[in-house]
Amino acid sequence: MSILIQLIVDGLAMGLVYVLLASGFNLIIGISRILFIAYGEFYMLGAWIIWGLMIPLKVPFFFALVVATIAPAILGAIVYQVIFRYIQFKEQQFLTNIVAAMGLMMLMAQATLFIVGTESRGIPSVIRGMVNVGGIRISYEKVMLIGLTLGVIIGLHLLLQKTKIGRAMRAVSFNPDVAALQAVNANLVYLGTMAVGCALAGFAGGVMAPVFAISPKMGGVTLLIILVVMLGGVGSMPGAILSGLILGQILSFGQYFFESGVAQIIFFAAIAIILFFKPGGLFGQAQQISLQ
Amino acid sequence: MLEAIKLTKYFGGLAAVNELNLRVNQGEILGLIGPNGAGKTTFFNVVSGFFPPTNGRVLFEGKDISQLKAHDIAYRGISRTFQASTLFMKLSVLDNVFTGYHKSYRTRFLKRVLHTPSARKEEEGFRQKALETLEFMGMASLKEELAANLPHGYQRTLGIAMALATNPKLLLLDEPATGMNLTEKNAVIDLIRRIRDMGITIILVEHDMKVVMDLCDRIIVLNFGQKIAEGLPEEIKSNREVVEAYLGKEESKNAA
Amino acid sequence: MVKHNRYLFNRTSMRIHKFIYAIIVIIILALLPQVVRNPYYIHLLIMVGINAVLAMTFILMLRTGLMCLGIAAFWGIGAYASAMLSMKLGLPVWLSLPAAAVITAIIAAFIGVLLVKQGGFGFIIQTLAFGFIIVLIFGTFQVFGGHVGIVGISHPESIPIPFVGSMEFTSISKMPFYYLMLFLSLLMVLVLTAFYSSTAGRAWRAIGLSAHLAESLGINLFNYRLLAFIIASAIAGLMGSFFAHYYGTLVPGSFGPFKTINVHVYAILGGINFPILGPVIGSLIMTFVPEFLRITEGVEPIFTGILMILLVLCLPDGLLGLTHLWQRRSKPS
Numbered sequence: 075m076s077i078l079i080q081l082i083v084d085g086l087a088m089g090l091v092y093v094l095l096a097s098g099f100n101l102i103i104g105i106s107r108i109l110f111i112a113y114g115e116f117y118m119l120g121a122w123i124i125w126g127l128m129i130p131l132k133v134p135f136f137f138a139l140v141v142a143t144i145a146p147a148i149l150g151a152i153v154y155q156v157i158f159r160y161i162q163f164k165e166q167q168f169l170t171n172i173v174a175a176m177g178l179m180m181l182m183a184q185a186t187l188f189i190v191g192t193e194s195r196g197i198p199s200v201i202r203g204m205v206n207v208g209g210i211r212i213s214y215e216k217v218m219l220i221g222l223t224l225g226v227i228i229g230l231h232l233l234l235q236k237t238k239i240g241r242a243m244r245a246v247s248f249n250p251d252v253a254a255l256q257a258v259n260a261n262l263v264y265l266g267t268m269a270v271g272c273a274l275a276g277f278a279g280g281v282m283a284p285v286f287a288i289s290p291k292m293g294g295v296t297l298l299i300i301l302v303v304m305l306g307g308v309g310s311m312p313g314a315i316l317s318g319l320i321l322g323q324i325l326s327f328g329q330y331f332f333e334s335g336v337a338q339i340i341f342f343a344a345i346a347i348i349l350f351f352k353p354g355g356l357f358g359q360a361q362q363i364s365l366q
Numbered sequence: 367m368l369e370a371i372k373l374t375k376y377f378g379g380l381a382a383v384n385e386l387n388l389r390v391n392q393g394e395i396l397g398l399i400g401p402n403g404a405g406k407t408t409f410f411n412v413v414s415g416f417f418p419p420t421n422g423r424v425l426f427e428g429k430d431i432s433q434l435k436a437h438d439i440a441y442r443g444i445s446r447t448f449q450a451s452t453l454f455m456k457l458s459v460l461d462n463v464f465t466g467y468h469k470s471y472r473t474r475f476l477k478r479v480l481h482t483p484s485a486r487k488e489e490e491g492f493r494q495k496a497l498e499t500l501e502f503m504g505m506a507s508l509k510e511e512l513a514a515n516l517p518h519g520y521q522r523t524l525g526i527a528m529a530l531a532t533n534p535k536l537l538l539l540d541e542p543a544t545g546m547n548l549t550e551k552n553a554v555i556d557l558i559r560r561i562r563d564m565g566i567t568i569i570l571v572e573h574d575m576k577v578v579m580d581l582c583d584r585i586i587v588l589n590f591g592q593k594i595a596e597g598l599p600e601e602i603k604s605n606r607e608v609v610e611a612y613l614g615k616e617e618s619k620n621a622a
Numbered sequence: 623m624v625k626h627n628r629y630l631f632n633r634t635s636m637r638i639h640k641f642i643y644a645i646i647v648i649i650i651l652a653l654l655p656q657v658v659r660n661p662y663y664i665h666l667l668i669m670v671g672i673n674a675v676l677a678m679t680f681i682l683m684l685r686t687g688l689m690c691l692g693i694a695a696f697w698g699i700g701a702y703a704s705a706m707l708s709m710k711l712g713l714p715v716w717l718s719l720p721a722a723a724v725i726t727a728i729i730a731a732f733i734g735v736l737l738v739k740q741g742g743f744g745f746i747i748q749t750l751a752f753g754f755i756i757v758l759i760f761g762t763f764q765v766f767g768g769h770v771g772i773v774g775i776s777h778p779e780s781i782p783i784p785f786v787g788s789m790e791f792t793s794i795s796k797m798p799f800y801y802l803m804l805f806l807s808l809l810m811v812l813v814l815t816a817f818y819s820s821t822a823g824r825a826w827r828a829i830g831l832s833a834h835l836a837e838s839l840g841i842n843l844f845n846y847r848l849l850a851f852i853i854a855s856a857i858a859g860l861m862g863s864f865f866a867h868y869y870g871t872l873v874p875g876s877f878g879p880f881k882t883i884n885v886h887v888y889a890i891l892g893g894i895n896f897p898i899l900g901p902v903i904g905s906l907i908m909t910f911v912p913e914f915l916r917i918t919e920g921v922e923p924i925f926t927g928i929l930m931i932l933l934v935l936c937l938p939d940g941l942l943g944l945t946h947l948w949q950r951r952s953k954p955s
Contacts (some may be wrong), residue, residue, distance in 0.1 A: 168743075169742075174935070177927040178927065342755055436838055437842045452835050465836070
């Protein structure tokens, strides 16, 4: 019984990370219509920044986490300004963006391999100790992970629902031309979206670093995220939450009972079946940011 | 020939076409008019198979075509033009029209790939026909010109030529005279009459009232996706509701 | 070759000129390995050939609106199929080569029916996922050799050539493989050209220019796209089976998205408006330029990534797209 709860908690921790990633990815594709294949690289970047700051430089974790969130955001903004801005308003925007994103992915993936080598690393515990919840022991770090991610997810939804910026983002995702009539600068929104999306990715990478391993191949998570997003319905925030959590549980239980490769295959199979019956995903294919 | 029964099309919460009942008789030129957003182009899109209707049915020659897709509807004999200049921009005028004959090939697919003499002969035949269609439209001299280089008026008529190439029984013309000067408009009017004389039924969506009054045997007026008037041109001209529908727009334009 | 000439032969003189150029190019290609003796360069040329054909299949699909990010997977399916047919079932290689292509075509037909219907967006993601899954499958199950792969795949049996002797396929000389690759590539080019100049090719071109308009003229988008998908995958599979018997070893990782992205680059470097010539140019440049610049294996993906971004920003029509600039100047307006 306690193993069951343990697995569920592990699945929750993993799932929330995926929820973060799926949300950020949803933002970028829902608002800017960029299928950002390089997204996983920013996640990896966040994790490695944590490692790079904490191990050689002995920077405290929370400070490193802030950097791990802001640095990818800045990089994302730069990448948008230098590359995607020029594609965004041309014809064939969608396909061309994909090619640029693939190029960026290759670039970042290989550069990372170059810089950090091929081995996975870990960081020493940030908070030691375990908490005892109803007979099971959960590490403080996992609790911190869960708490922080929940906080950020709620913060993101508040941003989208309540703030002027969030409204502007939703307007642009619905119809950029109409939004322009309301004096919303589409390009600025795209820039901000990329920054926020990459910040989320970096944060996810940073926050999971104490709990899971940091590998130079982490960028490969992008495909999984794309599938999570498709499962939940492209552009649907609630969908991202639900399917991220589902993935977390499947991985958690799958890894316990089978080897890791098989767990992924199970997830793929599950997605294939669900999408076959409901092609728009669980919450329908809005292709724009929807909060329902 | 064509009949729409309680045709409804919703986009999200908005009914672009709302319980529309409409009939087109064979050989006539039916005019479809109404203010912008009245649902005329949506009606075309549903009839030509680009959108499935939310409710209601469309019958063509007695058969239900509501759920057919666009290419199947082309095979049934309905063709359309588009509002924007939708052409194969990078192809020549002749190639554009030639593509319209694509569905008429009779040789087996395998023979066409192997370029057998019979396949090549049929292809040559369609090239001839494309040329004849261009001559019918008075555009034969432009046959080598790139579609993208054509002046706007000729681009519209090229669209009509392509639709003709599919050998339609019913032709849906979406604002064929838009952006044309007087000479061009008269040429288009003449052209549409000649098309009707070939035995093709026509539904005409158009904003230019002169064109509509000149050409149409019957007129149906739409507003907010519903039919608000139907009848002969003279009747429609003096119909108060119709005038209001249009004038209402004028009023708000003046007020703004 | 005489039988095929009739397909290219046409009344206009431009066709005759093209035909003569083609013959000259073929002769040059045939004599190339006599001039270039270094076996490493011959290996590179063989890979150029394979990659060029793969890029041609990628363009075939792309022009109909299908960006297939799983092309390397079909290349892999053909390779593994042929390897298994010849090793586990003992089929002679000359039989397993076409058989693998047929198997790939059948798999492509089933997958295609599901995927092509999705429309652009879903198709892209699902072919990407398909590419990943295939590599995962090849790497996980022992039947396919697991992550070690398949080793020691048999070379093709020797072909008797009248009056000259026989052409042996051994590990010693790369030349016979080069000629086999040349033959297969030219054959595929012929098949592609036949399709492109037929009504199917015109339909594909129409779909690529304006799918909406093509549909309204009666062109069945799904059928033609599926056709392009199956043909492209089958050709990729055939090249894969050649690769298996040439290289002798198959490692699952080499059939993944990295390879697909490379093929994509070959295609857009040449220019997607040149479905045959573009891939050849792109493949040539991408294979030899890193050689001469001495770009090591580690740096190559960085080079490729930067190139992709630059291409998409500065040269969207590829290198051959630049010829339009000089053509436009010489045409009287």
